[in-house]
Every structure is written in C-alpha cells, then in structure tokens.
Amino acid sequence: MSTATPLLDVRNLSVAFHQGGKTSLAVDRVSFSVSAGRTLAIVGESGSGKSVTALSIVRLLGATSATFPTGEALFKGEDLLRAPEDKLRTVRGNEITMVFQEPMTSLNPLHTIERQIGEILELHGMSGGNKIRQRIVELLTEVGIPEPATRLGAYPHQLSGGQRQRVMIAMALANRPSLLIADEPTTALDVTVQAQILKLLKELQTRLGMAMLFITHDLGIVRRIADDVCVMQKGRVVEAGPVAQVFDRPQHPYTKMLLAAEPKGLPPASSSEAPVVVKGDDIKVWFPIKRGFLRKTIGHIKAVDGISLTVREGQTLGVVGESGSGKTTLGLALLRLIRSEGPIVFLGKRIDGLQSADMRPLRQQMQVVFQDPYGSLSPRMSVAEIVAEGLGIQHPNMRRAEQRTIVARALADTGLDPADMDRYPHEFSGGQRQRIAIARAMALEPQFIVLDEPTSALDMSVQAQIVDLLRDLQQRRKLAYMFISHDLKVVRALASDIIVMRYGKVVEQGPAIDVFAAPKTDYTRALFAAAFNHEADLSGSVNQ
Structure with a gap:
C-alpha cells in the first residue's frame, strides 16, 4: 500500500444485516486506505462484501442494516461513520x-x-x-x-x-471530488467500450489528482487500472498489497483460485460432416423508421443485413460484436421470435414462412438462455414450476409426477440438487440461477440453443463453471449452440466457429482458431486487443 498520508483510512469496518430473525455479518473488520491520486481495487465474488463496504463508508445502506456500521472511516481525518447528517450531505456528491x-x-x-x-x-x-x-x-x-x-x-x-x-x-x-467510488462501472459494457471507460477514468484521475476506490470481480481490469488491491471473501480481506505483488505472488488460496478462474480449455471438436441443425441464407431484419402525421417510412434500421450461417450438430457458433451490432436480433430471427427475410432451415424444414401455430411443435427443439438470471426467472414461481413450464405447454397431458421426474433430471444434469426444486430463485446464487435457466431449456431436450450472453452477469469463477457445464452438456447431447457474447475469452473456450458482427453485417467469419490466430480486419483486431488486455488505440473502433 502507499506510504502517503491516506485520503481515506478505513479501520476495522464491520456491517451486519438482519433477516428472518437472524443476524449475519456482511463485512467483518475490514481495513484499508487509499491516498490522493492512487487507485485501490476491491475484488471478490458476489456476496463477498465489496459493495456493502463502499456504501457503508458514506452511510448509504439506509435502514437495511441491523446494526450501525462499526469501526472507523476516516476521510480527511474525520470519521464519516459518526459524522452528523448535514456533514454527510456536504461530502456525498461533492467530495x-x-x-x-x-x-x-x-x-x-x-x-x-x-x-x-x-x-x-x-x-x-x-x-x-x-x-x-x-x-x-x-x-x-x-x-x-x-x-x-x-x-x-x-x-x-x-x-x-x-x-x-x-x-x-x-x-x-x-x-x-477528491474520491471517486466506482462500483463495477464497466461490467455491462462491451470490451472496447470498457477499455475506453477505463482509459477515461485513468486520464481524469491524473488530471484531477483524485483517489479512486474501484470495485470489481474482473481481475484483468485490476491489472490495468489499480495501484493496490484488497481481495475480499465472505466479508473479510484475505489478502492486500500492491497489484503486482498480489497478482505475481499470491499467498491466499482464495486469491490463487480467483487468478486461475479464467475460462480454459478448447471447444468440443466439430465435424463438417455432422448433420446441419439450422441454416440461414442472406438473413435480414430491417426496422422501419417512420415520420410525420401519416407515419410514412423514410428509411430502415438494418439490424441484421444479409447474414448467412450454418450450425451443425455438436457445434458452437460464436457471434461477437459490440452492443447494437445485431447479435441478439440475429439469434431471435433464427428462433423465429421476430420477423426476418431470407430462408431459415431447421432440421431440414424451412421455417421462415411458418405461422405461430405451426412453429409451436418445433419450439421444444429450439430454446434460448438469456443474459440475466435475475430477470429471466419469475420470483413468484418455484424452481420446479420454472423448469416444468415448457413441459406443461408442450405436453399438456403430462402428469405432475412425470414432470417432477424430468425436472429432477434436468437439475441434476446442470449440477443442482433436485431436492431444492421447491425453493424460489431468490434463495440461490447468481451462478445457481443461471444453472436453473439452463435446466429450463434442457428439460425439453432441444437440439439447438441460443445462448445470449449467459455468463456476462456472473463472477469469473462461476463463468468458468458455466463454460464447463455447457461443454459437458453439448458433448453428451450433441447440442448445437449459437453463443452470443462480447466476452471473447469465453467465446474462445466454447466456439469452434465465429462470426464477428458490426452494424448488422458480418465483418469476419470462419473457424474460431483461425480468426483468433490471425484476425483480418481492423475492427476484429481492436476487439481482440481490448479483450486480451493489449495496448491499442481504440478510438476509431467503437460506435460511440
């Protein structure tokens, strides 16, 4: 840590929460300091106490905490934990x-x-x-x-x-301000935009001389932006020090686990002779732009503009690009969830002209897993009800006991305990909720699954687990995946083929091993540079 006089000096901070008649310690005797002009990163998985620590410093936890935060949070020598409310109002949003x-x-x-x-x-x-x-x-x-x-x-x-x-x-x-607290400010952003935001924060910090407390679960970001780091686990700081020292010579087993948690391995081998599951030719999704009293069409937003692709049994097609490039729209078009032009053939049958009623029998064979397990699972339904929902639609006469048997098998296949099927989503971690979403798709035994950013909201260690799970399920069931993501490290571990999209068009396409080894376009090279932490001038590569 820096030897300069600290701007913020946190000593033995503890915060407890009260829920269901029980008190649990969310932050346990945490101490750290950050000086002007320096960046301290607090890292750890979801639930480790990172955000609670930051919020408690300026007393923004409200009435949810069972006990007033104990310890000290000295800002310019004054303890914010005991400061009067009018003083806090002056500090918050100002200093x-x-x-x-x-x-x-x-x-x-x-x-x-x-x-x-x-x-x-x-x-x-x-x-x-x-x-x-x-x-x-x-x-x-x-x-x-x-x-x-x-x-x-x-x-x-x-x-x-x-x-x-x-x-x-x-x-x-x-x-x-003298101190900026940045709580996962780049997690929801594309890799190139993420790189720009990190560069911007560093430039502004240098210009203004402010201190920064940076909260993240992405250790790659910590290497790029922080001077010092605190590693938190279950409310405690388990390791702290200069970034280079902690990352190059980690001492605690948890730190070592985090550093090793990046998705690894290679995608399952795919064969060009394998049966084609889905094929699209010159797919277009154009949204009309209407103006005037008569709502006259004056142009189109070309979300997907002439894309052709093939996904075979046991193959993963990775679709990458920045937000707004058309990745999700392409996936929804292949699933016939939005209108498109161009032939789409699924399991040998052309489906682009089918009506909703004609598509229903095919829905069992094509499923989707969304990005956010918090938003895609109903909080009012038990896990059993969530996973069995598709079974009830596709097989209305199936008995409840048979449904529960299939649900139990789907949960077990995705690494969950079938005994927990009557619990509700809020009782599970983020990684477990994503496994529930995958189990819901797998319960119908599909052949084609669109995976739309299924790991971006997860901790890195959980990401690695989900990647391993998806590979295992694919090998056992010969599944065809379309994997949509801006996380190229995950794509590299899963996809045998790749499409790079920008503004609705294909920028680059081919076997993943070839594209990653020798990208042909400036845009693809910029994406890879941002994803794999190489220094690059990305100013011309991003749609601001």
Missing part, C-alpha cells in the same frame, strides 16, 4: 461521488441528460441557467461525448451503453 454498474437503472428515464447533470450542480450551489448549461457541456466534453451541445436534450434510452456510463461519470465528476 466523494459514486459511479454504479448499470447506468440505465441509475439514470432517470423521464429526465433529459441536461436536467440530471444540472440538478447535481444546483444542489451543490451553482446557479444561473446559462452558466449551468455551459458547465454541463464542459463535463460532457471532458468525458468524451461527441457533439455534447446536441445531446443535452437526449434521454438515457437514446444513448448507447458507453455513452450512458460516460454521463454517469460526468455527473460524478461535476463537483471535482
């Missing part, structure tokens, strides 16, 4: 600010960007409409928003994910 993981939930969808940044400036003493507007434009320029004056009236949904996160950073930096 200490926060950037959160998901800007879509942090930004108000009903207010313009100008209003949301302006509120922060007004709250902390700035007045005068023109002066505030000028300051907002300066902030948006500082964080790299193109043509900022034209974006003042934009709403969050009109910006890309990277732009929304830049707006969040502009709001956090509005009052020139």
Whole structure:
C-alpha cells in the first residue's frame, strides 16, 4: 500500500444485516486506505462484501442494516461513520461521488441528460441557467461525448451503453471530488467500450489528482487500472498489497483460485460432416423508421443485413460484436421470435414462412438462455414450476409426477440438487440461477440453443463453471449452440466457429482458431486487443 498520508483510512469496518430473525455479518473488520491520486481495487465474488463496504463508508445502506456500521472511516481525518447528517450531505456528491454498474437503472428515464447533470450542480450551489448549461457541456466534453451541445436534450434510452456510463461519470465528476467510488462501472459494457471507460477514468484521475476506490470481480481490469488491491471473501480481506505483488505472488488460496478462474480449455471438436441443425441464407431484419402525421417510412434500421450461417450438430457458433451490432436480433430471427427475410432451415424444414401455430411443435427443439438470471426467472414461481413450464405447454397431458421426474433430471444434469426444486430463485446464487435457466431449456431436450450472453452477469469463477457445464452438456447431447457474447475469452473456450458482427453485417467469419490466430480486419483486431488486455488505440473502433 502507499506510504502517503491516506485520503481515506478505513479501520476495522464491520456491517451486519438482519433477516428472518437472524443476524449475519456482511463485512467483518475490514481495513484499508487509499491516498490522493492512487487507485485501490476491491475484488471478490458476489456476496463477498465489496459493495456493502463502499456504501457503508458514506452511510448509504439506509435502514437495511441491523446494526450501525462499526469501526472507523476516516476521510480527511474525520470519521464519516459518526459524522452528523448535514456533514454527510456536504461530502456525498461533492467530495466523494459514486459511479454504479448499470447506468440505465441509475439514470432517470423521464429526465433529459441536461436536467440530471444540472440538478447535481444546483444542489451543490451553482446557479444561473446559462452558466449551468455551459458547465454541463464542459463535463460532457471532458468525458468524451461527441457533439455534447446536441445531446443535452437526449434521454438515457437514446444513448448507447458507453455513452450512458460516460454521463454517469460526468455527473460524478461535476463537483471535482477528491474520491471517486466506482462500483463495477464497466461490467455491462462491451470490451472496447470498457477499455475506453477505463482509459477515461485513468486520464481524469491524473488530471484531477483524485483517489479512486474501484470495485470489481474482473481481475484483468485490476491489472490495468489499480495501484493496490484488497481481495475480499465472505466479508473479510484475505489478502492486500500492491497489484503486482498480489497478482505475481499470491499467498491466499482464495486469491490463487480467483487468478486461475479464467475460462480454459478448447471447444468440443466439430465435424463438417455432422448433420446441419439450422441454416440461414442472406438473413435480414430491417426496422422501419417512420415520420410525420401519416407515419410514412423514410428509411430502415438494418439490424441484421444479409447474414448467412450454418450450425451443425455438436457445434458452437460464436457471434461477437459490440452492443447494437445485431447479435441478439440475429439469434431471435433464427428462433423465429421476430420477423426476418431470407430462408431459415431447421432440421431440414424451412421455417421462415411458418405461422405461430405451426412453429409451436418445433419450439421444444429450439430454446434460448438469456443474459440475466435475475430477470429471466419469475420470483413468484418455484424452481420446479420454472423448469416444468415448457413441459406443461408442450405436453399438456403430462402428469405432475412425470414432470417432477424430468425436472429432477434436468437439475441434476446442470449440477443442482433436485431436492431444492421447491425453493424460489431468490434463495440461490447468481451462478445457481443461471444453472436453473439452463435446466429450463434442457428439460425439453432441444437440439439447438441460443445462448445470449449467459455468463456476462456472473463472477469469473462461476463463468468458468458455466463454460464447463455447457461443454459437458453439448458433448453428451450433441447440442448445437449459437453463443452470443462480447466476452471473447469465453467465446474462445466454447466456439469452434465465429462470426464477428458490426452494424448488422458480418465483418469476419470462419473457424474460431483461425480468426483468433490471425484476425483480418481492423475492427476484429481492436476487439481482440481490448479483450486480451493489449495496448491499442481504440478510438476509431467503437460506435460511440
């Protein structure tokens, strides 16, 4: 750790939560410090206490904690844990600010960007409409928003994910804080946008001389941005020190496990002679742009523009590209969940012209697993009900006992205990919830599965487990996968073939081993550089 006088000095911080008549310790005697101009990363898996630690420093846990945080959080020598509320209001948003993981939930969808940044400036003493507007434009320029004056009236949904996160950073930096707390600020972003945001944060830190507390589960990010690191497990700091020292010579078994948790291995071997499961030729999905009183079509958004592909039995086709490239739209088109043009052949039968009723018998053979296991599982249904839902639709006369037998087998196949089938999603971890989503798809014994970012919301160690599970299921059942992702490390471990998409078109396509070894286009090279932590100028490669 730095020997400079710390800006923030946390000593023996503990936080407990009360739930169901029980008290559990979420943070247990955590100590660390961070000095001006330096970055301290707090790493660990979900539930390790990272975010609780950060929120408790500025007392943002509210009434959810059973006990007032104990210990000390000395900021410029004053203990924030015992500071009066008026002092905290001065510190929050002024001297200490926060950037959160998901800007879509942090930004108000009903207010313009100008209003949301302006509120922060007004709250902390700035007045005068023109002066505030000028300051907002300066902030948006500082964080790299193109043509900022034209974006003042934009709403969050009109910006890309990277732009929304830049707006969040502009709001956090509005009052020139001494300490920025960044809680997983790049997890939901594409690799190239992630690289840009990290570079932006580092440049702003250097320019402003601020300290940064960076919370993440991605150790690759820690190597790139942090000076020091604290590794947390089950509420405790198990290892701490300079990044190079901890990463090159880890001492604790948990740190060693995290560093070794990257998805490994090679995709199952696929054969060009294997039966074709799904084939698409010149697939197009164009969304009309309508204007005027008569809603006249004046153009089209070409989400998918002339893509051809083949997925065979036992093969994984990786589809990569940045947000907005058309990856998910292509997957939904192949599943016939949205309209498209161009022939789609599934198991030898052309399906692109089929009506909904004619598609229903085929639905059992084609399934999808979504990105967010929190949002794709109903909190009001038990695991048994969730996994059996498709069985009830496809086999309405199946007895409940038979359904439960199939559910038990699907849960066991995905590494879950069938005895837990009557529990509810909130009682499981993120990795377990994703296994439940996979079990729901597997219960119908499909032949083709679209996996839409199924690992991006998971810790790295859980990612590796899900990759191993998917490979195992594919080998045992000869499944065909379309794996949609912006995480190229996971794609490399799973996909035998790859399509790189940009603006709805194929930029590069071929055997994964060839594309990874020698990418032919600048765009693909930029993606790989960002994903595998190589230094590269990505300014021209990203759709801002």
